[in-house]
Amino acid sequence: MLRTHTCGELRIEDINKKVTLTGWVQRLRDKGSLLWIDLRDRYGITQLFLEEGKSDAALILAARQLGREFVIRATGTVSERISKNDKIATGAIEVKLEGLEVLNSSKLPPFTIEDDTDGGEDLRMKYRYLDLRRNPVRESLQLRHKVAQQTRIYMDSLNFIEVETPVLIKSTPEGARDFVVPSRIHHGEFYALPQSPQTFKQLLMVSGFDKYYQIVKCFRDEDLRADRQPEFTQIDCEMSFITQEDIFNTFEGLIRHLFKTVKGIEIPVMPRMNYAEAMKNYGSDKPDMRFEMKFVEFNDVVVGKGFQVFDQAELVVGIVATGCAGYTRKQIDELTEFVKRPQIGAKGLVWMRYEAGGALKSSVDKFYQEDDLRKIAATAQAKPGDLILILAGPADPTRKALSELRLLVGGQLGLRDKNKFSALWVVDFPLLEWNEETNRYHAMHHPFTSPKREDIPLLDTDPGKVRANAYDMVLNGTEIGGGSIRIHDRPTQQKMFTMLGFTEDEAKRQFGFLMDAFEYGAPPHGGIAFGFDRLCSLFGGADSIRDFIAFPKNNAGRDTMIDTPATISTEQLKELGIAIKG
Ligand code: ASP
Numbered sequence: 001m002l003r004t005h006t007c008g009e010l011r012i013e014d015i016n017k018k019v020t021l022t023g024w025v026q027r028l029r030d031k032g033s034l035l036w037i038d039l040r041d042r043y044g045i046t047q048l049f050l051e052e053g054k055s056d057a058a059l060i061l062a063a064r065q066l067g068r069e070f071v072i073r074a075t076g077t078v079s080e081r082i083s084k085n086d087k088i089a090t091g092a093i094e095v096k097l098e099g100l101e102v103l104n105s106s107k108l109p110p111f112t113i114e115d116d117t118d119g120g121e122d123l124r125m126k127y128r129y130l131d132l133r134r135n136p137v138r139e140s141l142q143l144r145h146k147v148a149q150q151t152r153i154y155m156d157s158l159n160f161i162e163v164e165t166p167v168l169i170k171s172t173p174e175g176a177r178d179f180v181v182p183s184r185i186h187h188g189e190f191y192a193l194p195q196s197p198q199t200f201k202q203l204l205m206v207s208g209f210d211k212y213y214q215i216v217k218c219f220r221d222e223d224l225r226a227d228r229q230p231e232f233t234q235i236d237c238e239m240s241f242i243t244q245e246d247i248f249n250t251f252e253g254l255i256r257h258l259f260k261t262v263k264g265i266e267i268p269v270m271p272r273m274n275y276a277e278a279m280k281n282y283g284s285d286k287p288d289m290r291f292e293m294k295f296v297e298f299n300d301v302v303v304g305k306g307f308q309v310f311d312q313a314e315l316v317v318g319i320v321a322t323g324c325a326g327y328t329r330k331q332i333d334e335l336t337e338f339v340k341r342p343q344i345g346a347k348g349l350v351w352m353r354y355e356a357g358g359a360l361k362s363s364v365d366k367f368y369q370e371d372d373l374r375k376i377a378a379t380a381q382a383k384p385g386d387l388i389l390i391l392a393g394p395a396d397p398t399r400k401a402l403s404e405l406r407l408l409v410g411g412q413l414g415l416r417d418k419n420k421f422s423a424l425w426v427v428d429f430p431l432l433e434w435n436e437e438t439n440r441y442h443a444m445h446h447p448f449t450s451p452k453r454e455d456i457p458l459l460d461t462d463p464g465k466v467r468a469n470a471y472d473m474v475l476n477g478t479e480i481g482g483g484s485i486r487i488h489d490r491p492t493q494q495k496m497f498t499m500l501g502f503t504e505d506e507a508k509r510q511f512g513f514l515m516d517a518f519e520y521g522a523p524p525h526g527g528i529a530f531g532f533d534r535l536c537s538l539f540g541g542a543d544s545i546r547d548f549i550a551f552p553k554n555n556a557g558r559d560t561m562i563d564t565p566a567t568i569s570t571e572q573l574k575e576l577g578i579a580i581k582g
Helices: 057-064 121-126 135-157 200-208 244-263 275-282 329-340 370-380 395-413 490-499 504-517 534-541 570-576
Strands: 018-030 035-042 045-049 071-080 093-104 181-182 190-192 211-219 232-242 271-273 316-322 349-354 360-362 387-394 423-425 432-433 440-443 469-475 478-485 525-530
Touching: 018 045, 018 057, 018 093, 035 057, 035 071, 045 057, 057 093, 093 423, 135 244, 135 534, 200 211, 200 232, 200 504, 232 244, 232 432, 232 534, 244 423, 244 469, 244 478, 244 525, 275 395, 275 423, 316 395, 329 525, 349 370, 349 440, 360 370, 370 387, 387 395, 387 423, 387 570, 469 525, 490 504, 490 525, 525 534
Parallel strands: 045 093, 271 423
Antiparallel strands: 018 035, 018 071, 035 045, 071 093, 181 190, 211 232, 232 525, 316 387, 349 360, 349 387, 423 469, 432 440, 469 478, 478 525
C-alpha cells in the first residue's frame, strides 16, 4: 500500500518510527513558525507538523499550498505531542513531516467536512460522497455493516441459508404500488420490482429449503412521507415445519443477538400483546412500551351529567400524565392545539388537574361536581400531582388520536429515551380490513397469511372478525418486523383471493404459479421480515433511516446527486415501445 499506517493507528509506543500516511487534509493551521496539518482517513485523524527553521524550507512552502481535502502522502517521524488531545485516539503523538506528495488536489468542498458541518441537508445529499467522509455518517454505515454481519453469523449458526431471489419479477401485492420496468423485447409487457421476495421465499419452502434468509432490497411505490425510502432493505426470513412459537423464539433470538453483539445490551424476553389489546389500551398496533400510560375508559362515570360531548360519544377515553398537574394553561392549550390538528383529528381536549393539595380542577367543572371528578380520578387511579387528559368521540379515531397524545406527553416527560429499548410482539392481527375507498376487504398483512383455524367459519359470516396468524415485532413504538404463518394449500389460498375480490381467473393469472406449487407437496411454513434500515437507525439512536443508507433518496423520492428520476432519450423510449403523453 501507499502507506505504512492509517491515520487512526499511531500511539505513544510508535515514537521515533518513520511512517508514511495517506489521506485527506482536514485542516491546516499556520501559526507562522509552526504549521500543523490534520490528516484524515476512514480510521481517524493524525496531526502532522512542520517547524520553521527545523523543517525543510521547500517542504514548508509545499505544505502552505495545500488546501482542504487535498489528497496527500506524508512521510515523517512520530514524536510525542507537547499538548495532548485526549479526544482523539492518536492525540498523544504527532508526525514531524519530512516528505510530502500531493496525490490529488481538491476544489473547496461546498460544506465543512467535520462532525458538525455547516452544510444543509440538500447540499449534503447533492454531494453525498463528501458527506460520507464525515465521521457520524461513516460510523452509521459501519454500524449497518456490523448489524448485517451479525445477522449473517446468527442465521448461519441456525442453519439458515441465504438465497438470492430475482429483482425483475411480477407484482407481489404487499399493499403498495409496484415500480415497473418496461420490457424492450416484449413490447407492452412489464416486470415489477419486488415489494418483498414473499412468493419466492414461499416457493423455496416448497423446494424443501426449510430455512431461508436474505438481506435484500425491496421496492414500494408508496406516497412520499418523511423518512420513507422507495427502496429499502429487509432481513427476509422463512421457515418450514414450524409453529408461530418457533418463529418467536428464532427471531426474538436474532434481535437479542444483535442487541448483545452490536450494542452490548441484554434485552429481556419480549412480552406478547394481542392486537385487540394493543388497540384498546394504547390506540396503536405498535405501542411504545418504554412507558405505560395505559388508556382509561370513562364512559360509565361521565355520562348523564348534561355534558353533551361525553353523553353522545361512543368512547370517552383518557390518559394520566403523571406529575403534570402543574402544567400551565399555555402548556395545556398546546396539547389541545395538538389533538385538534387535522392529522390527529380530535375535536377538543378535556383536562382535569389533581392538584398536589388534593383539590380537583377541570375544564368541565360546569358539568361535574367534586364527587363526579373524584370518580373520574379514581377510575384513572390518578394521584395528587397528576393531570388527566380525556378525548371523546367515535371509538377508533379517538383511540388513534389519544395514542398520538400519549406519545407526545411521554416525550415531554422524558419517557422516550433513545438509549432505552423496549420490544414486544403484537399478535393476532385481523386477517382482513375493510377499505372504504374500494368498498372491499384488503389483506391486513398480505394475501398469503393464514387465518386462525378456529376463525375460518367466520370467513363466510363475519370476515372482519377473522384473526390471522400474523405478528409484528415492535421496538420503541416502531414496527421493526412483521410476518405470518402462511396458507399452504390451494383451496384456502383461492378462497383468500376470492375474499379479496379477485375472480378465479385473475387469481390464476397473477398467482397461478404459487397455487400450482401448493399442489406439489407444500410444507407448512411461515416467516418474517425485518426493516433493516430502521433497525440500524434504532441501534444508532437516530430518527432518520437516511443516515444509515449510503446513497438515499430525499423526501421527494429523488437522488439529487445523480439527478434521478430523469427523462430518457427518444431512442430509448422508441426501443421500449413507449410514448409519453402530454
Ligand atoms: N413479506 C412481508 C413484508 O414485507 C414479510 C413477511 O410476511 O414475511 O412485510
